[in-house]
Each structure stands twice: as C-alpha cells, then as structure tokens.
Amino acid sequence: MLRVEGLVKRFGDVEAVKAVSFTVEPGAIYGFVGPNGAGKTTTLKIIATLLMPDAGRVFIGGTDALQNPGEARARLGYMPDFFGVYDNLKVDEYMHFYADCYGVPAAGRDRLIDSLLALVRLADKRGAYVDELSRGMKQRLCLARCLVHDPEVLILDEPASGLDPRNRVELREILLELRRRGKTILISSHILAELAELCTHIGIIHNGRMVASGPVEQIQREAGARVMEVRLGGLPPAGAAGAAHRGRQTAEAPETDTAGPAAGAGTAAQPDTAGPAAGAAMGTAVGTAAGVDERLAAAARVARTVPGVRNVTVEDGALRVALDDGDQAAASLLSTLVQAGLPVVHFAEVKSKLEDVFMAITGGEEQ
Amino acid sequence: MSVLWGFVRNPVLLREVRVRMRGWRTPGIIVLYVGLLGLVALLIFAASMRGNRTVGFAPEVGAVIYATLAMLQLVLLVLAVPGLAAGAIAGERERQTLDLLLVTRLSAAQVVFGKLLAATGFALLLMFASLPVFGLIFLFGGFSLYRLGLSAVVYVVTVLLLGAVSLYFSALYRRTQTAVVAAYGVVTTWILLSPLFGALTYHVFFDLENPPVWGLVFAYTNPAFGLAAAAGLPLSQMTRLYSPILTTDAAREAIWWKYCLIALGLMLLLLWRTVRRVDPLRPAARR
Numbered sequence: 114m115l116r117v118e119g120l121v122k123r124f125g126d127v128e129a130v131k132a133v134s135f136t137v138e139p140g141a142i143y144g145f146v147g148p149n150g151a152g153k154t155t156t157l158k159i160i161a162t163l164l165m166p167d168a169g170r171v172f173i174g175g176t177d178a179l180q181n182p183g184e185a186r187a188r189l190g191y192m193p194d195f196f197g198v199y200d201n202l203k204v205d206e207y208m209h210f211y212a213d214c215y216g217v218p219a220a221g222r223d224r225l226i227d228s229l230l231a232l233v234r235l236a237d238k239r240g241a242y243v244d245e246l247s248r249g250m251k252q253r254l255c256l257a258r259c260l261v262h263d264p265e266v267l268i269l270d271e272p273a274s275g276l277d278p279r280n281r282v283e284l285r286e287i288l289l290e291l292r293r294r295g296k297t298i299l300i301s302s303h304i305l306a307e308l309a310e311l312c313t314h315i316g317i318i319h320n321g322r323m324v325a326s327g328p329v330e331q332i333q334r335e336a337g338a339r340v341m342e343v344r345l346g347g348l349p350p351a352g353a354a355g356a357a358h359r360g361r362q363t364a365e366a367p368e369t370d371t372a373g374p375a376a377g378a379g380t381a382a383q384p385d386t387a388g389p390a391a392g393a394a395m396g397t398a399v400g401t402a403a404g405v406d407e408r409l410a411a412a413a414r415v416a417r418t419v420p421g422v423r424n425v426t427v428e429d430g431a432l433r434v435a436l437d438d439g440d441q442a443a444a445s446l447l448s449t450l451v452q453a454g455l456p457v458v459h460f461a462e463v464k465s466k467l468e469d470v471f472m473a474i475t476g477g478e479e480q
Numbered sequence: 481m482s483v484l485w486g487f488v489r490n491p492v493l494l495r496e497v498r499v500r501m502r503g504w505r506t507p508g509i510i511v512l513y514v515g516l517l518g519l520v521a522l523l524i525f526a527a528s529m530r531g532n533r534t535v536g537f538a539p540e541v542g543a544v545i546y547a548t549l550a551m552l553q554l555v556l557l558v559l560a561v562p563g564l565a566a567g568a569i570a571g572e573r574e575r576q577t578l579d580l581l582l583v584t585r586l587s588a589a590q591v592v593f594g595k596l597l598a599a600t601g602f603a604l605l606l607m608f609a610s611l612p613v614f615g616l617i618f619l620f621g622g623f624s625l626y627r628l629g630l631s632a633v634v635y636v637v638t639v640l641l642l643g644a645v646s647l648y649f650s651a652l653y654r655r656t657q658t659a660v661v662a663a664y665g666v667v668t669t670w671i672l673l674s675p676l677f678g679a680l681t682y683h684v685f686f687d688l689e690n691p692p693v694w695g696l697v698f699a700y701t702n703p704a705f706g707l708a709a710a711a712g713l714p715l716s717q718m719t720r721l722y723s724p725i726l727t728t729d730a731a732r733e734a735i736w737w738k739y740c741l742i743a744l745g746l747m748l749l750l751l752w753r754t755v756r757r758v759d760p761l762r763p764a765a766r767r
C-alpha cells in the first residue's frame with residue numbers, strides 16, 4: 114500500500130534521512146519509532162509530498178507520489194506533529210473548508226462531516242470555534258479533517274503527543290476503528306510502548322537510518338536483546354511502598370520513581386533521615402531517596418562499562434540492563450557489579466519489553 | 481474548464497471572505513473609509529465657498545476635489561494592500577496551517593491565487609464603495625466619466641500589483657512581521673523615491689537636449705504617475721516631470737496604459753515566483 118525506497122534528505126550538512134526504505138502492507142498499522150531527531154517527521158513529510166527528498170521514491174498504492182503528487186494527495190490523509198487552526202472559524206465550517214479543498218462533492222457532505230465528527234467524538238462541538246477547543250479536541254478534529262476525502266492511507270505524526278492517558282486510549286480506539294474500516298495507517302512516536310499494543314508492524318529509525326522493520330513479534334525476536342533485572346541490597350522490591358508506586362505510566366522519567374518506594378522502606382538503612390522522607394508523599398529531593406538514586410546511578414555507570422551491554426535504565430528501583438545475546442555478557446556484568454562492591458541481591462533475566470528492544474537498538478541515547 | 485472553475489470557486493478565498501464578513505469590522509472600515517473621503521471633499525468645498533460665493537458649485541472646484549480624492553484614494557490603497565496581503569502566506573506558515581493546505585488537492589497556484597483575491601478583494605471593495613462619493617463630485621462637473629473609468633482601471637491594476645509584491649514577500653520570509661515590513665518598505669520607498677529619481681534624471685544630471693530613455697522606468701512603474709495620466713487635468717500636470725522625453729501630451733497620457741501593462745507583467749512574474757516558493761515539491765522552495 115505504501116512503499117518507500119531509499120529516501121535521502123539533507124538539510125545543509127545534516128543528513129536527516131539516510132537511505133530509508135520500508136513497506137507498509139494494506140490494512141496494517143505501522144508504528145514508526147525513533148528517538149527525538151531520528152528523522153521521523155522528515156520521512157513522513159516526504160511521504161506526504163510536503164518535502165522533496167534528495168533521492169529515493171515513494172509509492173502510495175500504485176502512485177509515484179513525487180511524480181504525481183496530486184493523485185497521491187487524494188489517496189492520503191496527513192496529520193502533522195504540530196499544526197494550527199484558523200481563528201474565527203467554527204468546527205463544521207472548518208470541516209467544510211477542507212472538504213472544499215479536497216474537492217469532496219457537496220452532495221452528502223453534511224452527513225459525511227456528521228459521521229466523522231461522531232467518530233472523533235466531537236459531534237456536540239459542531240458550533241464551537243476551533244481555536245477555542247482544547248488541545249486533545251483539536252488533535253481529534255485534525256484527525257477528522259484528514260479523513261474528509263476518505264483516503265486509503267493515513268500518515269499520523271505523533272498524534273498522541275500532549276494527550277492525557279484517557280485521550281490516548283480514545284485515540285487508540287479510533288485508530289483501531291479506522292483499521293476496521295480498511296485504512297492503512299502509518300503512525301510515528303518516540304515512545305514505543307505507546308504503539309506496542311496498537312501496531313501490527315513496527316519500523317525503528319535511528320539517526321536517519323532504518324534499523325528494523327517488520328511485524329511486531331519479528332522485531333522483538335530479531336532485536337535479540339536479553340534483559341537482566343538487577344536489584345541491590347537495602348532497596349525494596351518494586352511496589353513495596355504501594356501508594357507511591359507510579360512506575361510505568363511515567364516511563365519517560367523512570368529515575369524519579371525510585372524516590373517513592375525508597376522513602377518508605379529506607380528506614381532500616383538510614384533511620385536518621387526517615388522522618389522527613391516519610392512525610393513527603395511525593396518526596397523527591399529527600400536524603401534517603403538521593404542516597405538510593407546515587408547507588409543505582411553508580412551501579413548503572415559500572416554496568417555501562419561492561420562489554421556487551423547495550424543499554425541500562427533504572428526503573429522501579431531496579432536496573433534493567435539490555436545485553437547482547439549469549440551468556441558471556443551476563444556473566445561479566447554480574448562479576449563486574451560484584452567486584453565494584455555493589456550488594457547485588459537479585460540478578461535475573463526478564464522478558465524483554467518492546468521498550469527494552471527499542472532502547473537496545475537505539476542505544477538509549479535519550480537518557 | 482474545471483481548472484478555471486477551481487480558480488473561481490476558490491476555498492481559500494471563500495473562507496477568508498466568510499471570516500472577514502463576520503462581525504462589524506468590515507462594514508465599519510468601509511463606512512470609515514467612505515466617510516473620510518466624503519469629509520475631505522466637504523472640506524475642500526467649504527474652503528472654496530469662503531472667498532467668492534459664485535465659485536461654490538463651479539467645475540473648477542469639482543476638478544480640484546476630484547484630483548485630491550483620486551490621489552488620496554491611491555495613497556490609502558497603497559497603505560492598505562501590503563497590510564492585507566503581506567501576512568497571507570507567512571501567517572499561514574506561522575500559524576502552522578500552510579502544510580494542511582498544501583496536502584489537499586489545491587495546487588500551490590490555487591492557494592496563491594485565492595490569497596491574492598482575498599487580500600486585494602477587500603481593497604477593491606473599498607474602492608468601489610467610494611464610487612458614490614465620486615458620483616457626488618460629478619455633479620460639479622470638471623471631469624468626465626471616461627476619466628473616472630480610466631482611474632478605476634489604474635486602481636485595480638495597482639492593487640493587484642501591490643498584492644502580488646506583498647504576497648511575494650509573504651512567501652519569501654518566514655515571519656509575518658518581516659514580510660509586512662519588507663512589503664511596506666519596498667512599496668512606499670519606490671513610490672516616493674522614483675519621482676525623485678525621475679526628476680534628477682531629466683532635470684539635473686542629464687543633458688536636456690538628449691535625455692536617456694531608460695529614465696522612463698521611473699514613469700512607467702509608478703502608480704502615482706499612472707493615475708495622474710489616467711485622471712486627466714489637473715492631476716495630469718504631474719506627468720510634465722517627464723516632459724524632456726515625453727514631449728507631447730499624447731505621449732504623457734500614454735503613461736497610464738503603459739504603466740498598466742508593465743504592472744500586469746510584473747504582477748504575473750511575481751505571482752509565478754510566489755507559486756514556486758510555496759509549492760513544496762519545487763527545488764526553489766526552501767523549507
């Protein structure tokens with residue numbers, strides 16, 4: 114349905130996209146993942162005929178998008194990462210305007226717009242001014258806008274950014290519904306977990322290069338990363354201090370999470386600082402927490418020096434270390450940690466989450 | 481045929497018209513504009529009544545009022561158009577709506593054309609709204625409807641040219657502010673300075689016996705002289721500035737249509753460059 118061949122795009126000296134190729138099958142939801150600056154937006158803009166590549170070709174269905182942009186534009190709906198709306202325009206006028214721009218026939222247009230607004234749950238906002246909608250509503254409106262000409266392919270650049278968890282769930286449901294209606298969807302994000310449950314296929318881009326592309330399970334297999342969970346003595350297991358356990362929702366900033374559990378259970382280790390720590394429910398900068406953080410950070414630093422280690426993250430008071438396949442790396446990781454005088458009490462292989470795969474592949478440069 | 485229809489029934493234009501017609505701003509500006517012209521006409525008339533009573537309704541007074549209003553209208557249009565047009569494309573870019581427009585089936589040419597009509601349409605509306613005022617002065621006599629018609633042609637051409645200049649800067653610069661400043665700067669500088677260059681060329685630096693032909697650039701590209709030639713006496717006295725080379729009345733009168741032709745050519749060239757800048761798949765586009 115969508116085929117990209119050898120895209121290259123340079124901005125001055127920066128080579129933003131380097132020979133990117135991938136294929137999206139009809140009916141697939143293809144997740145396009147990469148850290149900030151990887152080249153996702155650049156690639157999607159080229160596909161959307163908004164940017165001329167220095168080399169490479171894009172096919173949408175059978176249409177060569179760069180040779181025949183008019184036809185390609187009719188077949189695809191594009192939602193940019195950042196977009197604006199006009200002042201002084203109401204929601205239904207906004208939809209009519211873009212329907213005009215796409216040359217949607219006037220007959221049945223009202224019904225079409227009604228059904229699209231219902232799909233994105235904005236039916237009751239028909240008469241509202243678009244610039245007064247909330248961010249999440251604007252995002253959904255933009256999605257309805259790019260469906261107005263019934264495109265076969267949707268190109269969505271970080272459609273979930275800036276949405277709260279509830280809106281994200283809603284967005285996911287809308288996308289699944291669109292898939293049921295036969296759309297092929299290309300969606301980008303820098304958070305893989307966001308896409309993991311939604312996508313049928315994943316492509317990972319890093320520094321302008323495709324490092325993996327294929328069905329979700331295949332990516333997980335091919336990445337071949339092995340993840341070891343390491344815990345240090347004197348630290349509680351994840352979830353021990355239940356109330357403060359905000360672990361996985363905030364995976365973007367995992368290190369601050371260790372403060373919560375540590376504040377509750379750190380009393381045994383350092384009783385003198387336990388008082389203020391227990392009082393600070395959302396405690397971050399308290400003494401104990403800082404000590405725990407420091408110890409984990411030290412362990413992470415040591416782990417990173419071990420050959421075969423691809424990436425280290427700190428999550429829920431434990432280290433998650435992504436390793437090359439094979440026992441060699443795991444063995445030397447353990448011995449190095451122990452030799453560094455760190456009280457390792459737990460060292461076990463865990464099922465690699467897609468997030469770990471992503472981190473392993475991209476080297477986790479976001480940290 | 482359908483291509484033509486696409487240009488006429490332009491969504492970009494329709495949206496701007498709809499938004500601009502919302503509320504009281506547009507009718508308010510029209511009333512203000514016509515009121516200003518009417519007030520100036522009244523002041524001149526009142527001044528002419530003070531000395532000799534019989535002069536009041538004479539054709540000479542009509543001619544003076546007409547000349548003043550014609551020039552004043554040109555000044556107002558020159559001041560209005562860059563403000564209306566220079567933000568058109570840069571504003572869409574700044575508001576991050578341009579990409580949304582360019583991925584639709586509208587061609588870059590349709591987008592630019594819609595913007596041109598939307599921006600200049602309002603200025604043209606002001607111009608046509610002023611016609612009743614000119615109709616009243618016509619009761620005095622002192623000028624012909626033919627002259628009024630020629631002036632209208634010069635106004636329309638000028639508004640389109642200034643619109644194209646402003647759109648060009650709007651496509652050239654990322655920021656609306658830069659585009660607006662550049663458009664005003666270039667337009668007003670040229671209109672104010674080119675008579676000066678013309679005067680220097682024909683009356684100071686060059687041999688009066690043998691004036692340089694290229695100096696006519698200053699005559700044929702300035703809307704003020706185009707209007708002066710079109711509007712007839714007394715405004716056409718202005719064109720005597722170029723009398724060393726345009727020695728006959730007919731040659732000076734011809735300034736108006738030569739100006740119009742050159743302006744339309746320039747407009748097409750600028751629009752073409754603008755479309756190339758806006759079209760994302762053209763190598764000239766810098767995005």
Ligand SMILES: Nc1ncnc2c1ncn2[C@@H]1O[C@H](COP(=O)(O)OP(=O)(O)OP(=O)(O)O)[C@@H](O)[C@H]1O
Pocket residue numbers: 124127128129147148149150151152153154155156194303767
């Ligand atoms: N218009 C531009 N001019 C110059 N450099 C650019 C331009 N657009 C992108 N780049 C560069 O290209 C690279 C890729 O940028 P791109 O926006 O495609 O990344 P991304 O994967 O979308 O990142 P993010 O997750 O932050 O949105 C970056 O190094 C960026 O600085």
Ligand SMILES: [Mg+2]
Pocket residue numbers: 153154155194270271
């Ligand atoms: Mg991006």
